[in-house]
Amino acid sequence: MNVLAIQDGHNASCVYLEDGEVRLAVQEERLRREKNFHGFPLQGIEFIEKESGVKASEMDRIVLASSYVPSPPPGGREARIRAYKKDPAKSRVKEGLKQLGVKRAVAAGQIQKRKNILAQMGCEQSKIEVMDHHFCHAASAYYGWGKYDEDVLVLTNDGAGDDLCATVSIGSRGRLKRIAEVRMEHSIGELWALFTAMMGMVPLEHEYKLMGLAPYAPESGVERVKRVLEDCFTFESDGLTWRVAGGCPP
CATH class of the missing domain: 3.30.420 (Nucleotidyltransferase; domain 5)
Structure with missing residues (x-):
């Protein structure tokens, strides 16, 4: 075919x-x-x-x-x-x-x-x-892994696609079953795009550069930023999905 x-x-x-x-x-x-x-x-x-x-x-x-x-x-x-x-x-x-x-x-x-x-x-x-959109992301990971004789946890997380920004699925015996999803309004990826712009780079294009710079950050600064980011999102009771906390961009 x-x-x-x-x-x-x-x-x-x-x-x-x-x-x-x-x-x-x-x-x-x-x-x-x-x-x-x-x-x-x-x-x-x-x-x-x-x-x-x-x-x-x-x-x-x-x-x-x-x-x-x-x-x-x-x-x-x-x-x-x-x-x-x-x-x-x-x-x-x-x-x-x-x-x-x-x-x-x-x-x-x-x-x-x-x-x-x-x-x-x-x-x-x-x-x-x-x-x-997110099934495509999950499929590329699961079927690319190619181990169908074991259960595999498959996570997707991006800016937004088909109303969602993240999903959780279980891959088993060659099939994917979605068990949780996060609406696009609560996108971590969009916040990352905002950080990219604040650093003087191009949003939706240079996010990978921030990832490359991350190891050079001093440990004290990392902890300070980590605490701020933790306050921006709250996890739901299922432990799988999250939402943007009040007052946090984007």
Whole structure:
């Protein structure tokens, strides 16, 4: 079976699988020479068609990651930086979360728009499947691990995707069962994006640099920041999910 998987949001990409094995994978930014390209990966699909010898219309299945993909931030990366510096609480990322709040009202139309793009390539609508954003994250970890004879705890945690920012699942005998989820309003990832901007870097792009700098922080400062962050979130009684405490951004 030939499968084409498409991620058409932030840092768009696509993957080609043949009989369950990844054969090709490409990020659109590499082909367009546009960092963290946001949109449908048309050039990536063309690349996979050329390298695999299989056209998109000939795929047995085409999978779209996420039901709803927020519109690209107007003005790109420079606009994101300016928005955070001017007023973090009214940043473009914050506005993006508000867009996600009306996801259910517009998701069907957006899915059809994406299907129409594929239809122009000759793809049959019946072969197109839309997958939940966090299920895709969890699946990449669980099926990538590949040990189906043991129960595996699978955690996802990001800025936001399909109304959620985190999930807890159990992988068992080749299947994933979600047991808990955290709504996007309580995203730790969005707070991390705010920190990134406060450090003079690009939110939704340079978060990894903060991770790289973390080991250089003095221990006394680490403890002080840790106490502040612990006050920003409270865990629910189930011990698996959390929520933003009152007065804490974003």
